[in-house]
Amino acid sequence: MVSEKLLETARKIKIPTVATLGSHSALDICEGAKSQGLPTLVVCQKGREYTYKQFYMSRMRRGQKIGCIDRLMTLDKFAQVADKANVDALNLAQAVFVPHRSFSVYVGYDRIENDFNVPIFGSRNLLRAEERTAERNQYYLLGKAGVRVPMSFKSPDEIDRLVIVKAPEAKRSYERAFFFASTPSEYKKRAGELLKKGIVTKDGLEGAKIEEFVLGAQYNFNFFYSPLSQELEFMGTDMRRQTNLDGILRLPANEQMNILDKIRVNNIEVGHVACTVRESLLERGLAAGEKMVKACKSEYAPGIIGPFALQGAITSEKDGEDFVVFDVSFRQPGSPGIRFTPYTGYLFGRQVSMGQRIAIEISEAAKEGAVEKIIT
Numbered sequence: 001m002v003s004e005k006l007l008e009t010a011r012k013i014k015i016p017t018v019a020t021l022g023s024h025s026a027l028d029i030c031e032g033a034k035s036q037g038l039p040t041l042v043v044c045q046k047g048r049e050y051t052y053k054q055f056y057m058s059r060m061r062r063g064q065k066i067g068c069i070d071r072l073m074t075l076d077k078f079a080q081v082a083d084k085a086n087v088d089a090l091n092l093a094q095a096v097f098v099p100h101r102s103f104s105v106y107v108g109y110d111r112i113e114n115d116f117n118v119p120i121f122g123s124r125n126l127l128r129a130e131e132r133t134a135e136r137n138q139y140y141l142l143g144k145a146g147v148r149v150p151m152s153f154k155s156p157d158e159i160d161r162l163v164i165v166k167a168p169e170a171k172r173s174y175e176r177a178f179f180f181a182s183t184p185s186e187y188k189k190r191a192g193e194l195l196k197k198g199i200v201t202k203d204g205l206e207g208a209k210i211e212e213f214v215l216g217a218q219y220n221f222n223f224f225y226s227p228l229s230q231e232l233e234f235m236g237t238d239m240r241r242q243t244n245l246d247g248i249l250r251l252p253a254n255e256q257m258n259i260l261d262k263i264r265v266n267n268i269e270v271g272h273v274a275c276t277v278r279e280s281l282l283e284r285g286l287a288a289g290e291k292m293v294k295a296c297k298s299e300y301a302p303g304i305i306g307p308f309a310l311q312g313a314i315t316s317e318k319d320g321e322d323f324v325v326f327d328v329s330f331r332q333p334g335s336p337g338i339r340f341t342p343y344t345g346y347l348f349g350r351q352v353s354m355g356q357r358i359a360i361e362i363s364e365a366a367k368e369g370a371v372e373k374i375i376t
Contacts, residue, residue: 002372002375002376003117005117006117006119006375006376007372009091009117009118009119010119010371010372010375011369011371011372012094013094013096013119013366013371014094014366015038015039015094015366016038016094016095016096016362016363016366016371017038017039017040017041017070017071017093017094017095017096018030018032018033018038018039018040018041018095018096018098018358018359018362019040019041019042019043019090019093019095019096019097019098019118020041020042020043020097020098020099020100020103021042021043021078021081021099021100021102021103021106021107022042022043022044022045022048022049022051022052022072023048023078023100023102023103023106024100024101024102024103024332024334025100025332025333025334025335025336025354025355026042026052026100027052027056027068027336028332028336028353028354028355029098029100029332029355029358030042030056030068030069030355031068031353031355031356032353032354032355032356032357032358032359033068033355033358033359033362034058034068035355035356035359036356036359036360036362036363037363038359038362038363039070039071039093040058040068040069040070040071041069041070041071041072041073041090041093041095042069042071042072042073043072043073043074043075043078043081043086044072044073044074044075045074045075045076045077045078045106046074046075046076049072049074052069052072053072055067056068056069057069057070057072058070071093073086073089073090077106078102078103078106078107079106079107079108079111081107081116082107082111082112082115082116083115084115087115087116087117087118090118091117091118095118095119096119096120096121096362096371096374096375097116097118097119097120097121098120098121098122098332098358099112099120099121099122099124099127099331099332100331100332100334101329101331101334103127103331104127104128104130104331109127109128109131112124112127113125113128119371119375119376120375120376121305121306121358121361121362121374121375122305122306122307122330122331122332122375122376123296123300123302123303123304123305123330123376124376125300125376126296126300126304126330126331127330127331129141129300129328129330130328130329130330132166132207132209133207136299136300138327138328138330139152140299141292141295141296141299141300141328142292142295142325142328144295144298144299145288145291145292145294145295146291147288147291147292147310147325148288148322148323148324148325149211149324149325149326150211150212150213150214150324150326151211151212152209152210152211152212153210153211153212154210155210156181156184156187156188156191156210157184158184159181159182159183159184159186159187159210160183161182161212161213162180162181162182162212162213163180163181163182163187163210163211163212163213164178164179164180164210164211164212164213165178165179165180165181165187165190165191165205165208165209165210166178166208166209166210166211167179167194167200167204167205167207167208168200168201168204168207168208169199169200169204170198170199170200170201170204173204175268176267177194177199177200177204178265178267179191179194179265180213187210191205194264197264199264211326214312214313214315214324214326215313215315216313216314216315216316216324217313217314218239218240218311218312218313219237219238219239219275219277219285219311219312219313219314219323220237220238220239220240220272220309220310220311220333220335221234221237221285221286221288221289221309221310221311221312221323222234222235222236222237222238222307222308222309222333222335222338222354223235223289223293223307223308223309223310224306224307224308224354224357224358224361225293225303225304225305225306225308226306226361227302227305227361227373227374228361228364228365228368228370228373228374232289232290232293233344233347233357234282234285234286234289234343234347235307235338235343235344235352235354235357236274236338236339236340236341236342236343236344237274237275237276237277237285237338237341237343238272238273238274238275238333238335238337238338238341239272239273239275240269240271240272240273240311241269241270241271241272241273242266242267242268242269242270243266243268243270244263244265244266245265245266245267248260248265269334272334272335272336272337272338273337274335274337274338274339274340274341275341276341276342277314281314281321281323284314284321284322284323285310285312285323288310288312288323288325289308289310292304292308292310292328296330302376304330305374305375305376306331306332306358306361306374307331307332307333307354307357307358308328308329308330308331308333309328309329309333309335310325310327310328311325311326311327311328311329312324312325312326312327313326332354332355332358333354335354336353336354336355338353338354339351339352339353339354339356344357361374362374
């Protein structure tokens with residue numbers, strides 16, 4: 001539930017400042033805010049402000065206003081955004097803060113839930129559910145929703161098919177060290193190699209998710225749920241670019257075999273590509289989105305607010321294709337390119353980015369005196 005103090009802060013907002021952390025998808029968020037005439041503020045960490053300060057600050061050039069960032073708040077560390085002085089400064093600016101993955105990673109769930117007393121656009125308590133170690137995590141919610149997920153294995157000894165193992169990296173626990181195995185012996189060999197190199201830890205492997213590798217075309221289905229209209233909107237689809245996996249896949253098979261003993265395959269996300277889905281297959285993804293909205297409203301009141309994404313694969317089955325989900329994002333996805341898919345055009349008559357859709361919701365809520373409906 002939203003605290004009374006936070007509700008009081010939200011009710012005082014007349015002209016919202018759209019604020020976010022300077023990472024991940026801040027530019028998409030800020031461009032969307034400016035499209036609706038809203039001021040913007042980006043919280044940067046010293047040494048990581050170059051892109052925002054040098055290239056995208058709002059300014060006049062040859063009689064034309066360019067750029068999408070009005071103000072920078074530069075801190076020694078991102079986590080300091082939850083310090084009281086910075087919280088007070090954001091509230092003074094009438095900020096509505098838009099979370100993304102970097103916000104969760106660098107600030108941390110405990111501080112977000114307990115110290116960051118700034119109105120957040122979205123479901124504050126759902127951010128933690130992305131973590132596979134959380135008690136009622138995304139797997140729990142997918143199960144409650146009745147969405148199809150890959151088969152999982154409780155022990156490496158159960159492996160009887162190609163699986164993907166998702167363990168946290170030893171040095172960067174927010175990144176996952178993926179590896180593949182088809183048998184218990186393959187698992188032990190590859191897990192041992194990663195342990196020896198210090199890429200994963202024993203504790204990380206013990207809590208790792210072992211799941212069937214889904215053979216199919218990978219897609220992210222990106223959605224927006226509006227508390228104002230109480231409708232689910234489909235914003236578009238995309239797929240990931242990953243290093244160094246993408247580079248390896250571009251090599252001929254014999255060259256891949258030659259280098260795989262010398263390097264480790266990384267699945268670190270570095271970008272996205274906008275793509276489309278055959279229209280007869282859209283229903284699978286759309287139905288999964290509707291089920292997730294219902295499940296989250298029941299399990300994590302008030303439920304989903306604004307953007308979320310389902311990552312999965314469209315598979316070929318005996319009785320036709322199906323959509324299998326293996327990851328959920330309960331906040332702004334990191335894919336500005338989804339605006340270049342046609343799906344928002346079918347709904348609104350023009351392409352709308354996720355940043356723009358967020359700003360539309362914030363702007364309408366402010367005009368209606370209903371900011372408390374869109375924040376937690």
